[in-house]
Amino acid sequence: MKPKITLKDIARELEVSISTVSKALKNSEEISRDTKDKIQAFAKLYNYKPNNIAVSLKNRRTKNIGVIIPDIVHHFFTTVIRGIEKYANAKGYNVLVCVSNEGYEREVINMELLANGSIDGFIMSLSTETQQKNDYNHIKEVTDQGIPMVMFDRVTDRINCDKVVIDDAQGAFLAVKKFVESGKKKIALITTDDYLSVGKARTEGYKKALSHYNIPLEESLILKLPSMEVEASAFDTFFKTQEVDAVLCVNEIFAIHAMRLAHGMNKRIPEDISFIGFTDGLLSKFAMPSLTAIAQHGELMGEEAARMLIEKVETENEEETFSTTVLEPTLIERDSTL
Amino acid sequence: MKPKITLKDIARELEVSISTVSKALKNSEEISRDTKDKIQAFAKLYNYKPNNIAVSLKNRRTKNIGVIIPDIVHHFFTTVIRGIEKYANAKGYNVLVCVSNEGYEREVINMELLANGSIDGFIMSLSTETQQKNDYNHIKEVTDQGIPMVMFDRVTDRINCDKVVIDDAQGAFLAVKKFVESGKKKIALITTDDYLSVGKARTEGYKKALSHYNIPLEESLILKLPSMEVEASAFDTFFKTQEVDAVLCVNEIFAIHAMRLAHGMNKRIPEDISFIGFTDGLLSKFAMPSLTAIAQHGELMGEEAARMLIEKVETENEEETFSTTVLEPTLIERDSTL
DNA sequence: AAAAGTTACGAAACCGTTTTCGTGTTAATA
DNA sequence: TATTAACACGAAAACGGTTTCGTAACTTTT
Structure with missing residues (x-):
């Protein structure tokens, strides 16, 4: 001792x-x-x-960056953290991770806690509850104090700060394009309610692509789930009542579940029915058949967010000027499409 | 502003x-x-x-706990973090996550960084490289300074501190028991090299169970991979040369890969060949067929680790007395076994 | 009315650094 | 030899709190 x-x-x-x-x-x-x-x-x-604490107090710089994410048991977010860690560590920063657990309350508490001197800046992605409430005062308070902030993936334009997102609409477009080019006509979309910023953008991209390819939009081909949870009954009735030959899902789990159902109905994948899922995670790679996916490039997104944040932290912020980096999604072709 | x-x-x-x-x-x-x-x-x-920093400096308590894990893009570790977060937040602590990326160097750097006043205690799981080098001086230095430490899952008895692990041997035993009771005789084990503490324990449990059920141990039925990566060729030759009717894998990925191979060889799962995998993660649930798994209870492990750590942090440590909590694994039965 | 006790507050030390500014000593210059 | 400059170091303030202790002004006791 x-x-x-x-x-x-x-x-x-x-x-x-x-x-x-x-x-x-x-x-x-x-x-x-x-x-x-x-x-x-x-x-x-x-x-x-x-002693780091003493140095921080003196310099008014902690060399810590706070990351607030909705859920840590989620492949996409962990890849983002990996990217943040990678860049931040290289620059001598530590990463303080707090999980909002998709809840507004925890998001507020965590931010207030960290904002009191523990960190030099925030990187965050909104919880679903926050998006539903549409209440961003806790974030506004932080930015008003002059604490640099970068939002990623689940962002809002109600807050003025740097952002990094992927072009979700473009991702959906790519998927529909792929379907169309392989001769599919009845293209379904399984998504969540619109309050989730990403769900909305993806739906828009889907619609835009249909009109671009002169395919009539049928609202009945869009299945909207109230949450990220798989509701088996909703899937069942959807697939029993709708005749589709291609399905775009806003996440892997939906896609895997849908594929199972199709498999159970003795449809051949990808010949009779094709599938594409957002978020190229583990499940897509290891599904059977493996799932064609739209990669979100989480790690890249994390690196970019960290880069933007540290840039802001380290420059004497003369003027307030914010930018949004839009990353291009990529279609990873596997066995669930032709 | x-x-x-x-x-x-x-x-x-x-x-x-x-x-x-x-x-x-x-x-x-x-x-x-x-x-x-x-x-x-x-x-x-x-x-x-x-201001948290000022309070920390004065009180010599940061209310931060440092977590060092080998890999954040890994379901098991994220569930542990979730458990840590849950308990720690409830007690008013923040969680500082650092990723060693399975490397010795990064583990040392991260620990030294955090040990200089940023945290009140550590929760960590060893990187594979550290386990290979068998060098724990960086950890010894931290504990020597009187900084509380809890190790989980990948632990070492070279360090005297609180620990929380699951009974890996017992997990393997449960799996073999399940196989035997459903009439399987030729039970294979796909594992990693012994330097990984968990791989070793699981192999021991496997052997012990075989002898318990009077099944002769055949070394040729044990496939040892040098790392966590799937080496397709090793799998191929193994399954081509060995006649097996049940396979226990030390992780999901090995199991999924093996199932695919079996499927490709036109074997019926689970009738002709059954599978059980360690770590009940997403893949197990969503595999086709779904994979019977040995649950590691990561979240519980995280909570327990946090509980132990905060206990140590908050009591004036009179005597140095350490304990190890052993969690019992659970067999989650799914479609890959009879 | 003197002694003792309360009440309500402030001065100052302290946590461990960083940094500015002042100063005693020596060496160089006029 | 007197003046100045360079050198090498220390005192002290500052960062933003917490906490111990001292004390002026009252109030209560004898």
């Missing part, structure tokens, strides 16, 4: 002042070679490391 | 001393009702929140 050594300890031991020690360890020109050598050697011997 | 208000600001504005403000906000008996009311009202009006 050897407790941490401080500047004061070194100063006392070497009979110099604290300031001298501090400067010597920073290799300041002010201090003589002899004294520096002595102090540096002593510090190394006792494995001196400055 | 309204910057944070400090005690000093309030004191100046209300023409009292800083100490009075501090005490008033803590509702100290020392301060008169009148003054407290005035100060509290003012503080609320200007939304005063104490």
Whole structure:
């Protein structure tokens, strides 16, 4: 049990002042070679490391970035975190992860907690509940305090800050394009309610693509689920009542579930019915048949978000100027499409 | 842009001393009702929140706990984090997540960084590289400083600290039991090299179960992969040369891959060949057929680890006494077994 | 009316750094 | 030799809180 050594300890031991020690360890020109050598050697011997908290207090910079995500047990978000970590660590920053658990309350609490000096900036993705309530005052308060903020994926234009998203509409467009080009005509969409920003954009892209390819839009081919949970009965009735030859799903789970149903109805995949799912995660790769997917490039998104944030944190923010980076989705072709 | 208000600001504005403000906000008996009311009202009006960093410096307690995991894009670890978050948040702690990316170097760097005052204690799982090198000096240094530490899942007995693991051997035993009881005789094991603590324990459990059921151990039925990566060729030759009717895999991916191969060889699952995989993750649930799995109870593990850590952090550690919690695995029966 | 006890507050130390500014000593210049 | 400049270091303030202790002004006790 050897407790941490401080500047004061070194100063006392070497009979110099604290300031001298501090400067010597920073290799300041002010201090003589002899004294520096002595102090540096002593510090190394006792494995001196400055106390982060004290440094943070003094510099008003913590070198921590706060990340608020809706759910950590979710492949997409973890890839984003990986990207953030990667970039942030390389720049000497730590990542403080807080999970809102898709709830408004926890999002608020976590942000307030972190905003009181624990972090230099935020990277966040909105919880569904926050999106439903459409209440962003907690975020506004943070940005008003001058704390840099980058939102990713689930963003809102009610807040003025840097953002990084993928072009969800374009992703849906790519999927429909793929279907059309392989001769599909009755293209269904399984999505969530519109309050989820991404669900909305994807639905728009789907509709746009249909009109682009002169396929009449049939509202009955759009299945809207109230949440991200799989509601088996809704799927059942949908597939029993609708005649479709291609299905675009806004997430993997929906797609896997739908494929199972189709399989159970003795349809051949992809000949009789094709599938494409958003978010190219583990399930897509390992499904049977493997699922053609629209990749969200989470890791890239995380890196970009971290880049933007650290940029803002490290520059004396003269003018408030915000930008939105739009990443292009990619279609990963597998066995669920022709 | 309204910057944070400090005690000093309030004191100046209300023409009292800083100490009075501090005490008033803590509702100290020392301060008169009148003054407290005035100060509290003012503080609320200007939304005063104490600066975490300053409080941490003074109290030498950060209310942060550091979590070091090998990989964040991994279902098991994320469930553990969820458990940690859940418990820690309820106790008013934040979670600082750092990813070692299965590397020794990053593990050391991250720990040193966090150990300099950023956190009150560690929860960690060893990177594979650290386990291979068998070098735990960086961890020893941290515990020597009196920083509380809890290790989970991938632990080592070279370090004296609290631990929480699941009984991996018992998990393997359960799986073999299941196979035997459904009439299987030629039971294979697909695992990784022994340096991974969990792989070793699982292999032991497998062997123990075989002997318990009087099934001769055939080393040729054990396929050892050098890493967690799926090596397709190794799988191929194994299944071409060995006659098996049940396969236990140390992770989902191995199991899914093996099932595919069996499927490709026109074997019926589970009649001709059954499968069980460790780590009851998404893939197991959504595989086709769905995979019988040994649940690791990651969330529970996380909660328990957090509980142990916070217990240590919050008690004046009189005596050094460490304990290991062993969680019981559970067999989740699905369609890949009879 | 003097002694003792309360009440309500402020001064100051402290946590561990960083950084500005002042100063005693020595060396270079006039 | 007196003046100035360079050098090497220390004192002290600051970051934003918490907490101990001291004390002026009253109130109560004897």
